[in-house]
Amino acid sequence: MAQDVQDKLKILADAAKYDASCASSGVKRSNGGKGVGNATGSGICHSYTPDGRCVSLLKILLTNRCIYDCRYCVNRVSNDVPRAAFTVEEVVRLTIEFYRRNYIEGLFLSSGVTMSSDRTMDLLAEVARKLREEEDFHGYIHLKGVVGASTEALEKAGRYADRVSANIELPLQSDLDRLAPEKSIDEAEGAMRFLKEGIDESRARASRPSIQSTNSGPRRQSRPPRRFAPAGQSTQMIVGATPSSDSSVLSTADRLYRSHGLRRVYYTAYSPIPNAHQDLPLEPRVTDFVGGSPPALVREHRLYQADWLLRFYGFTIDEVVTRGDGNLELEIDPKMAWALAHREFFPVDVNRAPREALLRVPGLGTRSVEKILKARARRRLREVDLRQLRAPIRRVMPFIVAADTWEVAARSLDGEGLAGDVRKDGQQLLLFEAAASARSGQV
The missing domain is CATH 3.20.20.70 (Aldolase class I)
Structure with missing residues (x-):
């Protein structure tokens, strides 16, 4: 070279x-x-x-x-x-x-x-x-x-x-x-x-057989036409370079998904660049965080989590953004923030609740919910069954009831220390754990 x-x-x-x-x-x-x-x-x-x-x-x-x-x-x-x-x-x-x-x-x-x-x-x-x-x-x-x-x-x-x-x-x-x-x-x-x-x-062309006329009559075309961008399209937004709130970012992303069928919207946390222009902030714009300003990557990660909830979990923007200033909580993930603000929705009975309700339980992702739905068709689920299904018990238990956990759930939800316990555990969102969560389908 x-x-x-x-x-x-x-x-x-x-x-x-x-x-x-x-x-x-x-x-x-x-x-x-x-x-x-x-x-x-x-x-x-x-x-x-x-x-x-x-x-x-x-x-x-x-x-x-x-x-x-x-x-x-x-x-x-x-x-x-x-x-x-x-x-x-x-x-x-x-x-x-x-x-x-x-x-x-x-x-x-x-x-x-x-x-x-x-x-x-x-x-x-x-x-x-x-x-x-x-x-x-x-x-x-x-x-x-x-x-x-x-x-x-x-x-x-x-x-x-x-x-x-x-x-x-x-x-x-x-x-x-x-x-x-x-x-x-x-x-x-x-x-x-x-x-x-x-x-x-x-995609429409690929879904129907292509017929080619010959002297002996029509025959199927042997080679399909080249597909157009078969993996779809995506876009990217920089967050933190301007005062725009997370609600504005997610509203734009949601509109793009609906209007243009995007496969992904990527969120890139702004960080100061070499020879930064005077119109840019010296530090990324982030919301208040206990103990000082967090890395901009925390905000970026929360946006990805909120994006996932909007696309696959049936949440709306008003539900994932629980702060009055239009920004996401940084200490806890959006689903947990919603759960703490809506305790009346819980506990969810894993043996009876519909799929939509199970998806709102912190710690239960789409794969975990599908496993629960299949398993409960055979028997009533207990805590030990959830452990065998590899559900994240520590996060899940305050928000669900199984066949043998009614009293435990009631005490956890009514306890005033629940939010504090979640935030302590809550460095639950160390960034390097994100990939593992995504692979296991837990949000």
């Missing part, structure tokens, strides 16, 4: 660390014994598949040169940082070489906007095209959808990439007006709308 490419890699891999939208889950593709690479249906950068494998993507920028001056971006045009740019061929060669050395299983490629949105999007899509058509690469590819690019450029990206993400960047237009006046939420949503149409059309 040439020295100049190594230098570029050092600069552009470091510049890409601010982009969190790099999940590789959601698509399966086999090379069928030909070509290079496979894309599996699970795996996130620096995470683990169910069988314990670490899955990684080559995560780089095509260039960190940018014509925009977004205050929160380290690569803004007015910032004095080392600049570099790959050629399309260099990114293709890096991806193939890294794959063959077993360093990566796919590519996450973003970029600063160089020359124009259209030109940048076309270069990103050309990388994917060359990998697919010239290198016969079947691994995962995630491209950043450049907001403001033409529908033709976005269509080319969706044709060759597994996932395309158009970043909204900040939750409110007023935030963008202050920190990135050249950008607009409407323009970002325009890109999302086009991508959704392409994804929906591709």
Whole structure:
């Protein structure tokens, strides 16, 4: 590898660390014994598949040169940082070489906007095209959808990439007006709308058999058409760079999920960047926290938890945001905060309650609830049965009753020290435990 490419890699891999939208889950593709690479249906950068494998993507920028001056971006045009740019061929060669050395299983490629949105999007899509058509690469590819690019450029990206993400960047237009006046939420949503149409059309086409006419009559087409962004689309929001509340952030995310069918909204905690602009806070904006200001990552993590509750647990924004100032509790997770504020809902009888009620119990995730529903169909569940189902007993017991725990639950719920006990235990939300909770389905 040439020295100049190594230098570029050092600069552009470091510049890409601010982009969190790099999940590789959601698509399966086999090379069928030909070509290079496979894309599996699970795996996130620096995470683990169910069988314990670490899955990684080559995560780089095509260039960190940018014509925009977004205050929160380290690569803004007015910032004095080392600049570099790959050629399309260099990114293709890096991806193939890294794959063959077993360093990566796919590519996450973003970029600063160089020359124009259209030109940048076309270069990103050309990388994917060359990998697919010239290198016969079947691994995962995630491209950043450049907001403001033409529908033709976005269509080319969706044709060759597994996932395309158009970043909204900040939750409110007023935030963008202050920190990135050249950008607009409407323009970002325009890109999302086009991508959704392409994804929906591709899925509809894939769901029905394709018939091809011949001289001897119609016959089924032997090779299905290429799918459009089969892993869907995602977006990213920076939180803490502006005073916008968690309620505003979640309201925007909820609208994007409903309107554009996003697979994920990524929340990135703002942290001071090198040569930070004067319009940015010296420290991330976070709500009060006992013992001083917490790391911004705690707020970021709470937003992910709240996002999960909105999407999979039947909660509303008013329910997950329990503080009067529109922000999430930082000491305890959103589900626990709701439970403490609604003790009248509890205890929940694990032998009789519907699925929707069980999902509101702190510590019971979707997998735990499904296990309970199956087990109670055979017999009345007791505390020992819940332990065997691997339910997190310490968190669950104050909020449920089993066949043999009525008195224990009543005493726990009525005790004035319940909230204090939860908060003490409550460093329950050490960040490194989040992955384990997600894998076990417990929220």
